[in-house]
Structures are given as C-alpha cells and as structure tokens.
Amino acid sequence: MHYQGALVTQSGTLIILLLGVLAVFFYAAKQRALNAAGGASGIRTLHSLPRYYGAYAVLWAAIPALVALLAWGFFQDPIVTKLVVSHLPPQQKSLSEAELSLVINDIRNLAAGDRSLDAVSSQIALAAEHYKNLHATAVAAKFVVILALAVVGGLFAWSRVSPRLQARNRVENIIRGVLILCSVIAIFTTIGIVLSVLFESIRFFEYIPFTEFLFGTHWNPSTNSFGAIPIFTGTLMISVIALLIAVPVGLMSAVYLSEYASNHFRAWAKPLLEILAGIPTVVYGFFAALTVAPFFANLGHSLGWDISPESALAAGVVMGIMIIPFVSSLSDDVINAVPQAMRDASYGMGATKSETIMKVILPAALPGIVGSVLLAASRAIGETMIVVMAAGLAANLTANPFEAVTTVTVQIVTALVGDQEFDSPKTLVAFALGLVLFAVTLVLNIFALHVVRKYREQYD
C-alpha cells in the first residue's frame, strides 16, 4: 500500500533529522563542559567526564522526542479516523460497527490513492479528502513537534552544563530508569494478556452465558451453540495420549542416560533427543497429517477397525513425540539432583542398580518428575499447529481415540482465521477459550514450578 511506503520514508527522514539534532547537542554540551574546565587538562575540576555532559544533553533532547514519536505512531491514525468519522453525515455515523469499519476502510483506501474505488458516494469522497488533509497536517505537526521538543530539551540541558552538574549521576539514573522499564515490560505483557483476553471474553459472555459455555455439551458455532465440554474433553484426550507416549519413553530415557550410560554415549544421545524439541510444530503437524494419520487409518482398515483419518490417536502420538524431550530433560535434572549419598546407602546394602533406581532414586525424585510431567502436560494442552493440521474440526464428545475430536486451540484458530466480523460471538469465543487456556496452563505451570522448587530445596 502506498501509505505504508510513504510512512517509512517519512519516518526515515524524521529519524535522520532527529539524529542530527542529537549529535549537535552532544558535541555542544561536551564542548561547553570542556570550556568550563579550561581545556582538557582541567577535566578534574568537572564532576563527570565531558562525554557524560554530552550524554546528558542527548538524553534530555531524545527522550521527549521519542515519546512523542511513539505517541504519534500509535495514536495518529485512530485520532484522525475518529475526527473524520465525527464529521460524517448522521446516517453513516449510526451504522453498525462492522459496516462503519468498512466505510472507514474505503475512506482510507481512497485517501491513499487507490483508484479502484471510483464509484463511491460524494460523502465518502469528501471524507477521503478530509482524511487526506488531516493526515497531512498530522504528519507536518509530527515533524515540527518532535524536532521542537528535541531542540528545547537539548537547549535546556545545555544551559545547565557546569562543573558542578553531576552529569554522570543524572545520566546513570536515566539509564537505570530505562532498564527498569525493560524489566517491567514483562509485567505489562502479562497484564496485557490478561486484560485483553478478559475484556473480549466478557464481551463474549454478554452473548452466551458463562455456565452454558463452561458446562454445555453441544458445540456448533454456526448454530450459536457454544457448550465447550466436547472441546475440553477433546483437548484432554489428545493430551493424555501424548503423555502416555512421552512419559514412559522420556522417563526411561532419562533413567538410562543418568544412571547407566557412559559419558561418551550421553554426550551424543542427549543432544540428539533434544532435537525433537527444536523442530517447529508446523513440521510435526505436516508429518502427522500426511504420514501418521493415513498410516493409522490404513492400519485400522487392514485390521477391520474404523480409524478416522483425523483421529485423536494420530495427533496424540505425534504430540507425544514432540514432548519426549520435555519429560526426559527435566527428569534427567531431578534424577541427577538426588544426592550420591542415597545411592551409596542403597548399594552398600547390596541392592542392584535397578532396585536402587526403582526403590530409592525415583521415589526420592518423584516430586520433580511429577513437576516435569505437569509442565509437559501444559505444553500439550497449549499446542496448536499439530492439532490444527491433524485433528478434526467438529466437536465430538467421546472417549474413543480412533474418532476425530477437536481441541481448544483448534477452535481458537478457526474462530479467528475465518471471515467473520470481529464482534460476533463466533469470533469472540476465541478469547473466551483463550482465557480458559491461559488460566489452566498458568495453574499447571505455577503448580509444577512450585513442586520442582520445593523438591530442590529438599536436597540443597
């Protein structure tokens, strides 16, 4: 789109200009400090090195400017759009949100020079002109305000340069503030997730009651039935199948690698197993859909069983393969954490290796192993691509792994990747499902990490 291209070059120019301003102020402030010190020999009389004075000025110029730049970037379009809409004739303002957004799109496209919309009403053409003008004004204002802020800030800082000014401290405080900001982004992310998912879910629950969603057994979005129980059971079944594969294989692999294997064997076997964790899930999904599912379907056919080409079995098996390293790596860690003294005591009494492992080490490591299984389960529940590509779309309340079921993540994807408008319950249900998913995996993760940590404390 022409708009986006223009946006980039404009921003590019602005940034270059801004950088120029900052460079000027750096040298100016640094020079001023040097002058105050009477040349390079007198630097000792300054509180900080001259370059800190330069940095001080740069920060005072840059930070207000950058904040303004970000604000413009995020808020310019919404504000301009709101202004244009407020000037639309009443009949258009009262359109439904979905139709209004279509109109806004038309206006934007027309303003951007898209000539394919020749046959539009005069109001839209007017609005587009309006939009173009407002946009141009906003861009011009952006340049002026940002550069002005930079210059004013820089001047202010420059004027305060003196030998007594504790430039380095100021600069370091600002840097510290930036670092705190970085750390806090993690909290913002969590808050963002919770709020956004919650907000949209609440909108969903205005259409469909909470209890019907959580406890209903009939799921068919096209008929506005949103009982999610079949979805939950589908997720559960596939996850259980996955764990049935991953836990034995992962645990026994961990046992062998940590207790029986030579260092040499362990050195190459462990990384090779880890490869399974690094393969993108879309690859697993492809493998599941094109190789594993037909394999099971054909196997069933030849044995006289009816195995669906989208069986929970196929998706569950492939997901299990993916999760093996989760179980084996974490179990390996916890098994190694069991103190050698335990093993000595057991061997000293004449136990064989397998007896020591089964009766002493594994029971001692059990909390940690349980933690790793929980984390693996959480991973299985939240997995998307394998099930989107290999599991079914239709909700099916069953305990038969040969049938096709659907999961929470599949329904989230189908709800949002379709062509529905953003406001219908068919789309909003994705957020309600996302809320459940987030809550469940959060609880599992917290619990698992808690268990593992308590277990570690026992032995440290």
Add this chain to the structure above:
Amino acid sequence: MNQAVEFEEMEHEIVGTVGTPLVDNPKMSTRNVDVFYGDKQAIFDVNLDLSANEVIALIGPSGCGKSTYLRCLNRMNDTIDICRVTGQLLLDEEDIYDKSMDPVLLRARVGMVFQKPNPFPKSIYDNVAYGPKLHGLASNRAELDEIVVTSLQKAGLFNEVKDRLDALGTGLSGGQQQRLCIARTIAVSPEVILMDEPASALDPIATAVIEELIDELRENFTIAIVTHSMQQAARVSQRTAYFHLGKLVEVGETNQIFTNPSHQLTENYITGRFG
C-alpha cells in the same frame, strides 16, 4: 635436626607393617592390596586381617587412605569408574573380587555405615525394612516387623521411635538418623560392619551413644571403624591400625598402640606432631 627432616627420613622407613597385622582364623583377610585412582596410587601393598567379633579401628592423618581401604572390603569402590583394586581380599577364605563373587551378595554380608547419616526419604519402618525386603529375608509381614523391631532395638533406637515408625526417617535428629542407618545395616544380618567415621558428624552425646552401641554390636558382628578421633579408637576398639600416606605402618592391640607404639611415625601421630 629439625622436625621436618626427621619426618622425611622416617618416610623411607616404612618397610613392612610393624606389629600384628595378621591373625589366625581371620574373618576377612587382605594381602598385597594396591588401589589406584587412574594413574595415582592411593594404597600401597597393605596386608591386614580382621578378626571375627572384634572391633578394629583404622586411624591416620587425613587423606592417608583409610576410607579408601575400607571401601575395598565391600567393593564400594566399584561404583567409582577410575578406581582399580589389586591384591587378594578374602571373606571367610573366599576371594571377594573373584568373578564368581556377586557384589550384591557381598554387600549383604558386609554392611557399611557412612560418615554423614543418609537415611532414605522414607518412613523409619521402610528404611529399616529396605534391606530385608530387597533380599527376601522375610516371608511375610510379621517376620518383617520382627526384623525391624529387633534391628531398631539392637541399634538402641527403638524406644525413641516405637510410636512413630511411620514418620519420615529424615525428620530425626542427627544422632538418631545415624542409629537408624545402623539399624538399617544390621537388619540384613551382615557378618561384618564397616563404619566410615560414623560419629564425626554428631554431637558429643550422640557420639557417646554410638560408641556404646558399637561395643554392644561386637557380640554379633565384626566391625572395622575408620575414625579421626584417637580417643574414640581407644574407647571402642580392640586392635588399631595406623595408616600413613596409603601405607599400613603399624597394627597392634589398642592399648599398646596408644601407650607404647613401636614405630616412630605412629608415635608422632599419636602425640600430635601431625594429624
């Protein structure tokens, strides 16, 4: 001549063990034992017998190899990859390093108590019952109960824990834990018990209890105890063996060793010139 040079001269004088390393009808007997960790030799040509139903103390400065030697007697050194043992070690005239000797069986006959108490994170009952269950020494629950109770009694712990046999073994005090480990070891009815500094992690009162226990156990078991404390060796053992830098310097009746040692190195150690 100053002390250091004296010591060096004496180094060269360890030729053969002084005293009474060998006995008639030993329970365990070791001849020409060398132990290597990789290329480094830790034990040099040790000849020593353990007499039945005696307590023999192994003493010597840190790092002199007493624990290493002890661990040869029940093949615990097998668990260390780079450790190599040569020589002849016999239990009741059977070569314990022979291919036909099963280490599992050996360790059922020669038990070990470690320096730091290491009870399993199981109940007191399960800790003691672990060995008998493993080896199938009890054919039913009643027999197992009996073994557990008897072992705890012999270890002098029963009265303190009889009401809470289901409690976690790791919840006991240090001294109690060590007695639990001893109970665990004797539950298998071994013939020999090896103790590697069993009281060094305990307070004096708990230590005294353990020492008393060792004396009682002597009735039924042959005990070899490595100890840092000469006083403990004096209190507890009938014979004492002095190790120095991997060599067995002198063995003799405990009284004699501590009052009138034959070798100069032994005397130096006992009188505290080095340790």
Add this chain to the structure above:
Amino acid sequence: MSETTQAVKKSLSRRYRKEKIFRATGMAAILVGLSFVVILFVNIISKGYPAFEQTYIKLPIHFDEQTIDPQGERDPEVLRRADYMGLVKESLREAFPDVKGRSDKRDLYNLVSKGAGYDLADRVLADPALIGQTQELWLLADDEIDTFVKGHVTHSETIPLAGNPVVTDNDGQLRITGDAVVMDSLQNSLRDLVPVEMADEEETVMLPDDGPSVLLELQGGLVRITAYDPEGVTGKVVSPLKPDATDAGWNLVLHETPEAERRVKDKTIFWVRTLESRGLVEKHFNTVFFTSGDSREPEQSGIAGALAGSMLTLIVTLLLSFPIGVGAAIYLEEFAPRNRWTDLIEVNINNLAAVPSIVFGLLGLAVFISFFGLPRSAPLVGGLVLTLMTLPTIIIASRAALKSVPPSIKEAALGVGASKMQAMFHHVLPLALPGMLTGTIIGMAQALGETAPLLMIGMVAFIVDIPQGFTDNATVLPVQIFLWADSPERAFVERTSAAIMVLLGFLIGMNALAVFLRKKFERKW
C-alpha cells in the same frame, strides 16, 4: 553359610533378570526416541529433495512480431501483455501436428506451465531484439508433467519388441498381428507384464477397462490393447498411427495405475515420452523455488516471499528483544533490590516462558491490531508479538550469563572507583556478552519456527509479491508451510517438504552457531 547368605543367593537370579530387563527398557526408550528423529528426517527429506529439481521442456519459440508488437512501437506495456502463451501453443502444435480436437489440444497445451508466458515476456522486455527471432528455449513444464516425470503418477514398464508388426483396421478397432518373431516377442512380453493369466492358449483374453493401461507404441502412434489371443492383439487408437513413419521399433508399455485414477492420461504420457525420446525433456535445478513467491500453480511457487517475510520479522524481533531482554536482565540481576516487586517480576517472567504461543497471538490481535490499528499481516506486528514471546528466553539466558561472571571482577572495578553502572557496562557486560548472544540466537531460532501467533495476526493471506518493507503484507516460512500443507497436489507436497528442509536447515545452522559460540567463549573461571 549364614541365613542371610542363603536367602540372598536364592533371590539373586531373579533380581539380576529384573536388572537386565530394566536396563534394556531404558536403552529401548532411547532407541525409540532416536528412531522418531530418524523417521521424521528421512520422511521429510525423501519427500522434499525431488522438489529441488524441476522438469523443463525444450521448444522452439518464434517471437512473432505480429503477435507481440503489432504497432512496432516497442512499448513496454504492450510487450508485457502480449499473448506469449499463444507462441508456446503454436510451438506445441508444430511438435504434434496430428493432435486435433478442442479437448486434445487443451491437454497438449497443458504440457507447459502457464508461467512460461511470464518467462517469455521477461525475456522480450529484457531484450526486445528477440522479436522476430526463433530460439530453442527450455520452458517450465506443468506440475502434473513434472510429477509424472518424477515417477509419482504411475509405475511404468517398457519392453521393446522385435520384428515388424502388421496393422489392420477393423472398423475403428485395430488388429495387430505378425510373423513368428513378432508374435513370440509380443506374447512373451505380455506374459511378463500383464497379471492376467492365459487360461487357455486358444482363448481371447479381455483386458479390463478399469485396469492398468497396456499399450503399444508403434508407427509413431499409440494403441491401447483391449484384448489379445494367440493370433494377435486387438486395440483402440489413442494417438493416430503414421504407417509411413520411419521409426522401425515398437514397444509394449504398461502403466500400472488405471487411467481413471490418475490426472495424467495415456495420451499425455505418450507425448511426454515422445519428447523425452527426442531429448527435449530435462530436469533442471529448481531456481523458481527460491526466486518466486507463492502461487496457485505449484510449478510457479516458491519460498522467496516467505523467506523475505521471515527475515524482516526476525529483524524486528531481534532489534526489539535483544536490547529489552538484556536491559531487563541487567536490571534484575545487578540493580534490583530484593523485594516483593522484583520477585513478582521474576515469577512473571518464568510463567511467560511457559504460556502457550497462541495466547500471545490473541494478545497481538487484541492490542496491536484492534486497539492500535497496526496493519495486519505485517512483519512489524509479527515482530512485536514474537518479541514478547522471546523476551523471557533472552532474559533468563542473559541472567544466567551475568550470574556466571565472578563477582570479583565487579568488585575490582568498584575498588578503583567505578560506579555500579560503569562496573556493569565496562566490565561485567562484555564478559557476559557471549552467553547472552547464545541465548539470543536460540531465542531467534525458536521465533523463526513459530506459526500459531502469526496466524492470529493475519499472516494467513495468499501473498504473491515479495515484501520489501516492514509494513508490507507478508507471510513467514512456517505459515507458508502450513498453507501449502493443505494443497493436495503432489507437487505441493514436495514443495512443502522442501520448504521444511530449508527451515530446518536454518534452525540447525543457528543452533550450531550458538553451540559453537558457547564452546568458543567458554571460560573456566
């Protein structure tokens, strides 16, 4: 022997058996896990490597001035829009002059990919002097032909026959007979190829219509055998015979898959085989795969667009997540006081590392696209979402790197009067940098393979052009794989697998780089 010894000896053999079984189970588990890795790789590679070659057909193309530029002005717009496929069609007609009828001709034209037209247009635009010339050019074959040439359509066998057959026409049905040499050769070959048994030497055997195609190539034409008996064979004409053709040899051909079950018909195969016999069919390296964006036609589609999208997205992710992640790690590790707030931040980061990726997609959709109105399907938004996902990984790895620097270094710096921040930035950070880089590379590798969150923010569209900027519509390689995986054509299956190979290649390379860096800069404090 004591009681204990007796009891223990009894239990030994059972216990050692258990030991063996247990140990074997452990080894088996590892083998199972490793075999999964092997199966996966073998499966993908075997499906994907044929995609790196593409079938091309050599045809003489006459760049006819009338068709391309009737006005003679050499206007680029005119040159671009000329009917180049018409030139291709003409060349095909000349190669097979006997092809008549609308549907047959359409099948003939389908030998060559529709993309060949664009190729010719590009050549003419680059060098208008071509107009009026005739050149022999390698043109991209249609994906069905490519699939056939790679042997995925059907299994075929060809047996050259001896002698000169005699062909007679019985009301549209052809009868092929001959002397003893001919008949011997024919009968033996038929027996070898055709699974139908001759019940009786005297009987006529009918070949089922819905069975494998048994054909005779002779006299420049193709006959489908419908029946055979000891005297000869009966058949239907598939491609007309030219009795005065000078080709002396004739072949018996079997196509195992029945014609009704395949998309490439016997006639088309015959044309391809004819071209092959003239040396006009070759497989060349599939450059289209690496230079084109997505397309409806498999033979014209490639991963260039997806690769560009991935690179742009990764750049955004790297530029954002590395500074923020390192900054957060520095603060949390060195400057933060130990209080409830920092504990909360830590718990948060650990939890975020385990949140399902699709939830981040929901966040991106709700906040970046709906609320802030950023363009859907743009690398900028994709990069923002992936940044939030990768931050925990980078923070955790960077903190570990910082922790591993001995405190003595920091203390030494403080001892000569550096401020805490100077000690950090001048001394500790450079030493921790390799570890941070390693963690970042691993984080980027994870981000490269992510699909679900990018689906949420709209990167599912069918993007043909190669994106140039951060706000252009784009897709990424994993999403491209996802989109192609839905297409049933064999050629798309090949390309999906090949794209997976490219993706895995990048991932292996990045992880290898991280391991290499880690080994190289590993210091033993």
